[in-house]
Amino acid sequence: MPASPSTARAINDRQALRLLQHEGPLTAGQLKQLTGLSRPTVADLVERLTAAGLITVVGESGEQRRGPNARLYGIVTDRAHLAALDVRTEGVFVLVSDLVGRVLAEASVPIGGDTGTGPAVEQAVAAVERTAKEAGADRLHTVGIGAPGLIDPATGDLRDSGGLPAWHRSLAAALQERLPGARVTVENETNLAALAEQREGAARDRDTFVLLWLGHGVGAAVVLDGTLRRGASGGTGEIGFLPVPGTGSLPSATDCDGGFHSLAGAAAIGSLAAECGLPLPATIDGPGAAAVIRGAVAEAGDSGAVHPGGPLVGVTRRSGDSGTAHRGAAHPDGERPAGRFLHALADRIAIGAASVVAVLDPGCVVLGGEVGQAGGPLLAGLVEERLRRMSPLLTEVRASTLGGTAVLRGALLTARDRAQDELFAPRDRN
Template sequence: MPASPSTARALNDRRALQLLQEEGPLTAGQLKNLTGLSRPSVADLVERLQDGGLITVVGESGAQRRGPNARVYGIVADRAYLAALDVRTDSVGVGVADLLGRTLAEATLSVEEDVPTEQAVEAAVALLERTAREAGAAPLHTVGIGAPGLVDPATGELRDSTGLPAWHRGLVRVLQERLPATVLVENETNLAAVAEQRRGGARAHGTFVLLWLGAGVGAALVLDGKLRRGASGGAGEIGFLPMPGTRGLPSAIHCDGGFHSLAGGAAVQELAAAHGVTTGPDAPATLAAALGAGERAEPFLDALTERLALGAASVAAVLDPGCVVLGGELGLAGGKVLAARVEARLAQLSPLRTEVRAGELGGGAVLGGALLVAREAAQDELFAPAR
């Protein structure tokens, strides 16, 4: 059954906006060539999008030809402003961007462990409001939040998780109540996977698993192009995976004894010290130094490779993703050298061929992923056809 004229127009408008997002400013002639539409259809499309305040003339074509230069159209970047929050156990990172995804401002706030919940929440909200205001990006249209813990797939709410600060849930609730913006919450590792797929180490991969390696560990599953969250939002909680070589077993309330005990930041520091490697201020710095230390650091690197390969082998055996990305701060510090080590060891542990790639965005992947999700949500609303 053919689409109605109004539906066809809506589809054409959305396609043109996507092209302007991906390709940058275009002339009507370029839109015609890229969409395959007739010249009159493109002229009508451009007029509709201009009347809707979604695109505007941003310049003229510099092509040498007879007659006037062609107008160049681009998305109105300040049609909506976006924000992202990377909520860690001891800090909050904020980023503000326009509708094109261009970052306008960033800021970070440390949150001490003994700060009262209400005070921590108010400080984080004030940071967001101040950063947006100073960037000239108020009011905000959509805010994306990346946080550790489980996000209920039915309600989109951050679930109460043992071991995580109470101010996390309080912050999400206050932002949803106080801001006129749409507030979206997603697990931090899932957002990192979104960013690595669009802009980092997982480009061109529709199926992969991101192993998040930072202070804590986690995994995100992207299968057939879709992020998989699981029935309760807990897909990828690999920190709880029971592993050989730990002192016990994880429980329903704590991941001690799981993969976290082998590959979390503190565990990596302990492993380095046990092998006589001088530890830096954190695990990524220690790993970076070890990679440049030559033969004396080989025992530490071999032991770390073994641990990471065990986690990757467990993922490969269940999901067969074909690609595992080592993300987070540790994955970035290890780079291609660590990824190659893990891939070689993984090939010995599993009959399933699995490429191991280094994440390219490090800890910044969470904030980047949150901005991508916020931008897509804003575009879905703003670019929706008028009814």
């Protein structure tokens, strides 16, 4: 059955808004060309969207003579303001953007581990309010929060997770109370990182991939056929609890020590670096572990594989390789400290990655987080070489291009999508 006139108008409006979102300001003629709609239909939709306050004239095209045909139309970006939060054990990062995702203000607020739940929540909420004020936002339309831990798929709430501060679970409700007009959503941080890598980072050409988050802790996010998979209890990707060889114990339901976390978490990376004789920063958290890896990569060289004694062997690349190096077999005996460290770390990461590959066969694993980004193509290539020896399933390994910023970017993308879905929703605009 053909669409009714009102439905057709709504669909055309939504298409035009999406084009203006992705392509930037356009003339009516450019909208006609990109949508394939007739000139009168485009003229009608421009009039409707302008009357609805969703688009406005933002300039004139240099390719056109002055007049109606030269007018450039763009989305009214201050129609709604958005906030994104990256909630961590030690604090919170906040940014506020306009409707198209342009960042207007941002802040970082440390929250000490001995801070009580009430004061910690107040510090975080106050940071959001200050950042919104700095951005010139009278109100926030949507707030996206990325946090560690499990998200209950039935309620969307952050579940009680051992080892995480209690204020994490109270933050969303407090924001909703202080910002009554805002729509507040919470998502697992690793899932948001995967969304950001797929939209803006290392997995832009992939509908199916696994993000292996390597930072203060470890986690994974699974994207299959373009859809993020959360699992029955919201726990897909809790790879830190994966029982693995080499840890000396087993994880429990409330403690991931003894699981993959004990091989590839920040503390484990620090211990491995010390064993290899590498200098350590004062604090071994996600950024601290990343600093160790950047130093090792710089010492080993970023143009080829690590070879015993220090010389680097050649690197060959395939067309469309996205920077992942294909290297010869590893020979860890007798290497310099940086080489021993990188080979041993690749061994550890490959153990967790191989388990995921054997079950899901994603074809691509992105090493995310601060650690994955710091290791770059060199560490990704070493992990890929090990996977080729451990698994019959061909798997490309890529380094994150967003690193630790991926969670905040994912939270912003989620907030932007939700706000635009509501404001751009198909409706009859007479």
